Amino acid sequence: xxxxxxxxxxxxxxxxxxxxxxxxxxxxxxxxxxxRKRCRYERKHSLSLLHADFMENNGIHVIAFEDDASRKIxxxxxxxxxxTDNALAVLKVAELEALEVNGLIQAINTDRGSQFYPxxxxxxxxxxxxxRDYLESEGIRHIPSRRNNPQTNxxxxxxxxxxxxxxxKFNSANEFKDWYNDRIHGSLELEWGxxxxxxxxxxxxxxxxxxxFFKAFGW
Numbered sequence: 299x300x301x302x303x304x305x306x307x308x309x310x311x312x313x314x315x316x317x318x319x320x321x322x323x324x325x326x327x328x329x330x331x332x333x334r335k336r337c338r339y340e341r342k343h344s345l346s347l348l349h350a351d352f353m354e355n356n357g358i359h360v361i362a363f364e365d366d367a368s369r370k371i372x373x374x375x376x377x378x379x380x381x382t383d384n385a386l387a388v389l390k391v392a393e394l395e396a397l398e399v400n401g402l403i404q405a406i407n408t409d410r411g412s413q414f415y416p417x418x419x420x421x422x423x424x425x426x427x428x429x430r431d432y433l434e435s436e437g438i439r440h441i442p443s444r445r446n447n448p449q450t451n452x453x454x455x456x457x458x459x460x461x462x463x464x465x466x467k468f469n470s471a472n473e474f475k476d477w478y479n480d481r482i483h484g485s486l487e488l489e490w491g492x493x494x495x496x497x498x499x500x501x502x503x504x505x506x507x508x509x510x511f512f513k514a515f516g517w
Contacts, residue, residue: 340366340367341366341367342367342501343367343501343502343503344365344367344368344370344399344401344497344498344499344501344502344503345365345367345396345401345402345403345404345502345503346366346367346404346405346503347365347366347367347404347405347406347407347441348363348364348365348366348372348392348403348405348406348407349363349364349366349406349407349408349453349454350362350363350364350385350389350406350407350408350414350454351408351409351411351454351455351458352380352385352411352413353458353461354380355461355462357378358376358377358378359376359377359378359379359380359384360374360375360376360458360461360471361374361375361377361380361384361385361388362374362375362388362454362457362461362475363388363389363392363406364453364454364457365494365498366407366453367497367498367501368486368494368495368497368498368500368501369453369457369483369485369486369494369497370479370494370495370497370498371457371475371478371479371494372391372392372395372396373388373389373391373392373395373475374388374471374472374474374475375387375388375391375471376471380411380413381413382412382413382414382428382429384413385413385414385429386428386429386432389406389432393436399498399499399502401502401503402437403436403438404438404439405438405439405440405441406433406438406439406440406441407441407442407443408429408440408441408442408443409442409443410442410443413429414429414430414440414442415427415429415430415442416430457478460478461474464477464478478494479493479494479495479498480493480494480495481493481494483497
């Protein structure tokens with residue numbers, strides 16, 4: 299469009315569309331009125347799904363196992379490298395944490411990193427699947443994220459931001475973990491200031507809660 303000064307000026311298409319709507323020469327498109335948001339998926343019960351991943355920070359390789367339903371960090375480890383053995387060592391701590399509340403881990407979501415997923419095959423054409431074989435032996439379902447879709451494991455990726463922001467304030471990784479699990483979490487029940495530890499117990503399966511009751515009274 300030419301302006302009064304004789305120079306051409308671009309007019310945004312949304313302004314043109316708004317004007318056409320105003321004079322009745324265009325119709326509203328519901329699909330374009332509001333940007334669609336990704337639906338946040340959350341498990342109902344604690345231990346039904348854990349998220350796990352490695353992150354490298356200044357030469358330290360961090361791995362944690364986070365409960366999807368409650369956001370509780372069941373276990374954390376800091377190593378000089380990210381290996382399957384280190385992942386399994388931290389996972390076994392998470393399993394012990396689950397047993398403390400009379401529960402079992404049902405499934406684990408990871409990316410397709412070599413520590414978790416068999417990407418390469420050996421000379422016999424078989425894929426190395428130590429991590430997945432261990433999960434199968436424990437009756438835990440492995441749910442690898444789709445390729446180029448980091449949102450699937452987004453909860454643990456979001457937690458890594460908290461790690462980078464606060465880890466330096468604590469003497470150990472477990473001290474930081476305990477602090478995180480006892481702080482109010484914005485994705486939980488804000489009405490009473492719920493923490494991941496509290497949500498973890500609240501969202502336990504009924505049979506686990508009953509088992510804890512019997513265990514506490516020695517029945």
